[in-house]
Amino acid sequence: xxxxxxxxxxALRDAVLRLYGKQSDGERVRDLEPEGFDPALWxxxxxxxxxxxxxxxxxxxxxxxLTDLAAAVEVHGAHCGLVPLVETAVVARLLAALGDAAAPLxxxxxxxxxxxxxxxxxxxxxxxxGIAEVVTARDGDRVVVVDGPLAPTPRTLAGLAxxxxxxxxxxTLAEGAAAIAxxxxxxxxxxxxxxxxxxxxxxxxxxxxxxxxxxxHQFGVPIATFQTLQHRFADLHERVDGSRLLAYEAIxxxxxxxxxxxxxxxxxxxxxxxxxxxxxxxxxxVHGGYGFMLEYDVQLHxxxxxxxxxxxxxxxxxxDVIADRRWGAAAPDPxxxxxxxxxxxxxxxxxFRFDAExxxxxxxxxxxxxxxxxxxxxxxxLTTGTMHDWGFHKALCDRGYLASGxxxxxxxxxxxxxxxxxxxxxxxxxGAPIDGLNIASMVGATLLVCGTxxxxxxxLPRILAGEVMCCLGYSEPDAGSDVAAVTTRAVRDGDDWxxxxxxxxxxxxxxxxxxxxxxxxxxxxxxxxxxxxxxxPMDSPGVEINxxxxxxxxxxxxxxxxxxxxxxxxxxxxxxxxxxxLHAALVYERSSANWGEPDALVETMATxxxxxxxxxxxxxxxxxxxxxxxxxxxxxxxxxxxxxxxAWLSAQGGMPQVEGSMAKLHITEAFVQASSELVxxxxxxxxxxxxxxxxxxxxxxxxxYGGSSEVQREIIAGRGxxxxxxx
Ligand SMILES: Cc1cc2nc3c(=O)[nH]c(=O)nc-3n(C[C@H](O)[C@H](O)[C@H](O)COP(=O)(O)OP(=O)(O)OC[C@H]3O[C@@H](n4cnc5c(N)ncnc54)[C@H](O)[C@@H]3O)c2cc1C
Numbered sequence: 001x002x003x004x005x006x007x008x009x010x011a012l013r014d015a016v017l018r019l020y021g022k023q024s025d026g027e028r029v030r031d032l033e034p035e036g037f038d039p040a041l042w043x044x045x046x047x048x049x050x051x052x053x054x055x056x057x058x059x060x061x062x063x064x065x066l067t068d069l070a071a072a073v074e075v076h077g078a079h080c081g082l083v084p085l086v087e088t089a090v091v092a093r094l095l096a097a098l099g100d101a102a103a104p105l106x107x108x109x110x111x112x113x114x115x116x117x118x119x120x121x122x123x124x125x126x127x128x129x130g131i132a133e134v135v136t137a138r139d140g141d142r143v144v145v146v147d148g149p150l151a152p153t154p155r156t157l158a159g160l161a162x163x164x165x166x167x168x169x170x171x172t173l174a175e176g177a178a179a180i181a182x183x184x185x186x187x188x189x190x191x192x193x194x195x196x197x198x199x200x201x202x203x204x205x206x207x208x209x210x211x212x213x214x215x216x217h218q219f220g221v222p223i224a225t226f227q228t229l230q231h232r233f234a235d236l237h238e239r240v241d242g243s244r245l246l247a248y249e250a251i252x253x254x255x256x257x258x259x260x261x262x263x264x265x266x267x268x269x270x271x272x273x274x275x276x277x278x279x280x281x282x283x284x285x286v287h288g289g290y291g292f293m294l295e296y297d298v299q300l301h302x303x304x305x306x307x308x309x310x311x312x313x314x315x316x317x318x319x320d321v322i323a324d325r326r327w328g329a330a331a332p333d334p335x336x337x338x339x340x341x342x343x344x345x346x347x348x349x350x351x352f353r354f355d356a357e358x359x360x361x362x363x364x365x366x367x368x369x370x371x372x373x374x375x376x377x378x379x380x381x382l383t384t385g386t387m388h389d390w391g392f393h394k395a396l397c398d399r400g401y402l403a404s405g406x407x408x409x410x411x412x413x414x415x416x417x418x419x420x421x422x423x424x425x426x427x428x429x430x431g432a433p434i435d436g437l438n439i440a441s442m443v444g445a446t447l448l449v450c451g452t453x454x455x456x457x458x459x460l461p462r463i464l465a466g467e468v469m470c471c472l473g474y475s476e477p478d479a480g481s482d483v484a485a486v487t488t489r490a491v492r493d494g495d496d497w498x499x500x501x502x503x504x505x506x507x508x509x510x511x512x513x514x515x516x517x518x519x520x521x522x523x524x525x526x527x528x529x530x531x532x533x534x535x536x537p538m539d540s541p542g543v544e545i546n547x548x549x550x551x552x553x554x555x556x557x558x559x560x561x562x563x564x565x566x567x568x569x570x571x572x573x574x575x576x577x578x579x580x581x582l583h584a585a586l587v588y589e590r591s592s593a594n595w596g597e598p599d600a601l602v603e604t605m606a607t608x609x610x611x612x613x614x615x616x617x618x619x620x621x622x623x624x625x626x627x628x629x630x631x632x633x634x635x636x637x638x639x640x641x642x643x644x645x646x647a648w649l650s651a652q653g654g655m656p657q658v659e660g661s662m663a664k665l666h667i668t669e670a671f672v673q674a675s676s677e678l679v680x681x682x683x684x685x686x687x688x689x690x691x692x693x694x695x696x697x698x699x700x701x702x703x704x705y706g707g708s709s710e711v712q713r714e715i716i717a718g719r720g721x722x723x724x725x726x727x
Contacts, residue, residue: 001358001418001648003245005071006349013071019044020079026297029080033300036152036161037131038082045081046112051088059096060110066189067350070196070251074244077197078204080297080304082159084114084128086193091115091136094186098143098174105134105145105173116148119187119312123167125153127311130161136173136183137165143179144170158300158307188265192254194308195247195268198276201308202240205276205301209233209283210721212298216288227726229286234716236279238662242638243268243275245645249352249637258340259332263325267634270318276305316627323626326633327606352641354418361419365426368399373432381433382694385555388436388469388511396434397466402441410448411464417650421592421643428596435554436469439508443470443516443535445585450573455535459514470535471512473503473559474582480504481711483518484528484579488561490519497521497534497571499542499564505705509545509557512538517561522576531578534570541565552698593664594702595636595643598671601695602632605678625681632674639667658720665712668702675699 005013023041032038045051054069055061069089076085092109094117095102109115115134118126122139129135130152136145150163174182210233213224223229250268253261280301284291291298309315324330341359345351354362372395381387396402405420406412415423427434444463447455462468479485488501499519509515514535522530536543542564548556573581606629609620619625646659675695679686686693703709717723 001354001644002349002351003248003645003648004350009068009071009349012068013075015048016050016072016075019048020075020081024079024081026080026300029082030294030297030300032082033159034155036082036156036159037128041081042083042114043112045083045085050085051114052092052110054089055092055096055106055110059092059106061092061096065255065347065349066193066251067248067255070193070248073193073196074200077194077200080201080300084116084132084161086190086197087116087126087128087132088114090186090190090193091117091134093189094136094143094182095173097182097185098179102173108134117183117186117190118165119190123165125162125164125311127160127162127308129163129165132161135165136186137167137170138180138183139167139170141177141180142175143173143183145173146170156307157310158303160304160307188262189254191265191269191312192247192250195243195250195265195272198272198305198308199240199244199247201301201305202236202243202272202276202279205280205283205298205305206233206236206240208298208301209236209279209286210723212283213286214723222724223286225724225726230717230721230723230726231710231713232282233721233723234665234713236275236282237716237720238642238666239275239638240279241645241659241662242642242666243272245641246634246638247272248350249641252350252352256340256343256346259336260340262330263322263332264637266318266321266325267630267637269312270315270322270630271634271638273305273309273315273318277302277309280305319627319630320623322630322634323620326630327610327620328626354422358419358422361415362422362426365401365423368395368401369426369430369432372396373430377433378431382553385549385553386435386508386511387433387554388508389433390466390511392432393436393440393469394466396437397464402437402466403444403464406445406448411461417647418644421647424592424594425596425599425643428594429600430596431600435508436511439472439512440466440468440470442472442585443514446516446533446572446581447535449584450533450581452569452572454569455572459535468514469508469512470514470516471506471508471538471557471559473506473509473515473517473536475504475506476502477504481708483582484531486518486520486531488517488519490521490532490534490566492521493565495568497566497568499534499536499561499566501561503559503561505548505556506545506559507554507556509538509559510547510555514538515543515559516572518578518582521578525576528579530576531582532575533572533578533581534566535572536561536564536566536570550701552701553694554698554701592647593639593643593660593667593706594671595640595663595667597695598632598667598674598699599636599640601671601675601678601692602629602636604691605629605681606633609681619681628677628681632670632678635670635674636667639663639670642666658716661707661712661715662720664706665709665716668699669709671695671699671702 050072053062053064057063095106113133116126116128116132118137129150132148135148152163156162216223247268250264253264284298284302377389400413403412404415408414440463447460474483476486490497490499517534517536521532542562544560546558609625612618642663646656646663649656679692679696
């Protein structure tokens, strides 16, 4: 896996940035928008060789990849470039693929002519057909070309030199299934490259909004301090990043000839358009009345984002294309998809596959799950609400999975964050009850960093062996998101501490041998500085556990501590250093949002949809069902990319806290909405207990524990976007 540009791609992006920064600023685009074309910029873009760069060298191109080209297109999108860069590059590749019959036209383009393509079959509008000399289209089973430029349509939504292509006089370039397949591939390249441009536009729109919010004062403060605005910005920050990752994944898949490339191109096209629409729309809203004024750039972004989407027709129709390509008649052979996973990159730079060792690890984990996780274990966990099974837990520990990311010298497997994340997702997707694994792993990792020699010698090996379980005693009735507000008191008494207080939601307390207990030890210190962490045996006199039932079926507990006497040897870390102990585990533990479960939900629903119902009709043939499946599979693909981006950054030695928050926010919010919409599809059948009904009851808690969505938005807005403290 590699999500970075090559040095050459970076250099190209920087060069294009300099060009567009000089020649395509907002004022110039606004001035030229009515004509829909910037001849000076086009001359400069041709001079740089951009439209022909992704042609093979045999066709007088630079032999560059689509990913190389995308590095330029992203900048082009961010600047609302008024030139047919994407269209010409795509048509050039189309003509090169069509062979000799198209060679003269291709030469014309290599010499600097602009070209475009009509995306839908038959006559109709095409972007830049009002200035392009070569207008290509599909007409039935023929690929045709019309000489341009055509008469432009005046005053369209966002310039772009739109003109209607009348194909009656069109010359046939090629015909038959092979020619149409080449044309369809060109449309997919347009989809993916335009998705990159839309991701660039979305980022630029968001930056406009954020900057305006910093500068604009109301009620005596910058409007950027308002939490309502910050949280929408935080949502957009992660959505824009997710859209960019998805766009590049689609581009990479086309470059590599991945069997999933057509589906990814449609997903990227729909998603990036949607996000660009949303980012530009919200940024305009943040500008208040000024956003409507033509002298502001943001209104241009709103029109451009929407107009670009409309070129493909009603954007919702893309959802139907996605469904067809993911599960319908156009879906790839699963065997080919599986085989492509182990293919190796053909060029340096971005690679969205896992490396061979990680793929082998995934196979090992799947085999382990197949061997050890039974339907009875899953059913028992769902019935009892205890998301832990001692037998399965022991097997996980024996295999070293509790400490997959720890260094080998401490009993771990020494695997990187990508492998750790993959392990967890495979377990989540399988429905394995792993609350115990997650908690024990977290406490173990903290002991590794902050524990005493005795704790490391006596407790850690037993945690690693799967013999000892822990629970987390952080939350209290009046300390939830603000966990530093805990009031459970620990008072020194000789060699002991005496603990009194109450903890809420102590999950696994009824199975645990120890509670990792955050206590207040100094009432006078600032609230983050008067805390100390203890590892208190659950069989200590004075510990009481009361069960709490939840909507999602998970059992949690309220725990009470009444004059619990604990030796000082149970303290973890220094006195009053509990806050840093709470965060220490991050060295070996990276938060891994539960993506596997919502993904499994979408796949379950797809399987249901493909089976004929009692009336013999497949739910999949209902456009509402197809749209829902397409939408949530796409949202979750963006979530998967955000999640593995954070893991990949970790594996590179980074501490991607903001990126981890983005992934958690995206995935858990998508889980809530997906489970609600997918259970709706079942109608009355959704009332009966089952996978989907359970997912609906369970999903919401994922947006609360592990830091609620609002807490994640605070992190993203503050640390990610650098916005001031909110009010
Ligand atoms: C099933 C389950 C299991 C759990 N397991 C454990 C466990 O094992 N150990 C443990 O210690 N805890 C556990 N928790 C507790 C969990 O961590 C807390 O529920 C969580 O931190 C939120 O705290 P709270 O419930 O008190 O909500 P509050 O913090 O009171 O939040 C209420 C609402 O206010 C919002 N809010 C809070 N702060 C802000 C802010 N700054 N800006 C905007 N909005 C804000 C929240 O997002 C939320 O929507 C569990 C909870 C559940 C439901």
